[in-house]
Amino acid sequence: MDLISIKRKYRNIRNSILGAFLIVCIVIFMILMREIYNEIAFEKFYLSYINLYDEIAIKEQEALEQQKAEAEKLRLEKLPNLTEQGKTNIANIYHSDTKRVFLTFDDGPSKVTPQILDTLKQEDVKATFFLLGSRVELYPDLVKREYQEGHFLASHGYSHVYSQIYASPQAVLDEYNTSITAIRNAIGEQEYNPHLFRFPGGYKGGKYASIKKEADTLLAQNDIVHVDWNCITADAAGNKTTEEFLAELDKTAPKYNSVVVLMHDAGNKQATADALPQIIAYFRDRGYTFENFYSIIK
Numbered sequence: 626m627d628l629i630s631i632k633r634k635y636r637n638i639r640n641s642i643l644g645a646f647l648i649v650c651i652v653i654f655m656i657l658m659r660e661i662y663n664e665i666a667f668e669k670f671y672l673s674y675i676n677l678y679d680e681i682a683i684k685e686q687e688a689l690e691q692q693k694a695e696a697e698k699l700r701l702e703k704l705p706n707l708t709e710q711g712k713t714n715i716a717n718i719y720h721s722d723t724k725r726v727f728l729t730f731d732d733g734p735s736k737v738t739p740q741i742l743d744t745l746k747q748e749d750v751k752a753t754f755f756l757l758g759s760r761v762e763l764y765p766d767l768v769k770r771e772y773q774e775g776h777f778l779a780s781h782g783y784s785h786v787y788s789q790i791y792a793s794p795q796a797v798l799d800e801y802n803t804s805i806t807a808i809r810n811a812i813g814e815q816e817y818n819p820h821l822f823r824f825p826g827g828y829k830g831g832k833y834a835s836i837k838k839e840a841d842t843l844l845a846q847n848d849i850v851h852v853d854w855n856c857i858t859a860d861a862a863g864n865k866t867t868e869e870f871l872a873e874l875d876k877t878a879p880k881y882n883s884v885v886v887l888m889h890d891a892g893n894k895q896a897t898a899d900a901l902p903q904i905i906a907y908f909r910d911r912g913y914t915f916e917n918f919y920s921i922i923k
Contacts, residue, residue, distance in 0.1 A: 721883035733890035758783035758804030765811035791833035797840035
């Protein structure tokens with residue numbers, strides 16, 4: 626083999642080696658570039674995922690805070706606040722330019738209260754319950770339901786034993802405070818205070834009239850007002866039929882634009898629970914709107 630042939634052969638081998646080397650380099654380069662690209666793409670994906678997760682977390686936190694704010698707003702709206710305007714409203718409770726009626730129930734809760742609550746819910750009527758603390762302790766779930774369904778919870782004392790309640794003005798205040806403690810425990814709201822009391826037997830007259838008058842002053846000093854009624858069904862005096870209830874209403878309700886109806890939801894007042902749909906219809910048919918004491922003590 627001559628020298629020229631050897632050189633040509635060597636050159637071909639060298640070129641083949643260089644070509645193979647270049648191909649290997651290109652392949653390695655492409656592999657490296659793909660890895661770099663994949664790493665960059667993964668990093669972008671990871672960052673976008675983290676950002677999306679952060680955005681979702683922020684939105685969830687904002688939604689949670691909004692829910693808490695709304696729940697707190699609703700909680701505060703259900704806590705009565707006795708202002709000077711509220712005291713004036715109570716003083717003028719029996720006077721109104723428009724026809725309104727306050728359905729009030731004393732002496733509960735009891736076994737008949739669920740039926741009353743069912744009727745009120747069905748008729749979309751909010752009432753006021755003057756609760757006995759001793760009964761609240763027996764039926765806390767019913768009291769909580771009353772509260773959750775938007776009814777106004779007020780105090781009728783704790784015992785309903787006249788000699789005990791009216792032993793002194795301080796005894797009246799003590800009965801109020803004891804009943805409020807029972808209500809607070811039942812509804813799970815320690816800030817609740819209705820600032821509203823109904824004297825057992827009513828405020829006016831009777832054997833304990835002087836004690837009641839002194840107690841009224843003491844209650845007022847503690848930001849507590851009281852209210853009686855100007856309309857009855859006479860369910861406490863022996864009336865037992867719907868017809869009797871409506872006839873009794875007819876004696877007093879037409880005299881007033883603003884009507885506070887006395888009824889009872891004690892355990893022996895099944896007739897009241899049965900008559901309630903007709904009582905509501907009586908006032909609705911005569912153009913009355915239904916209110917509870919949230920519209921008075923705001």
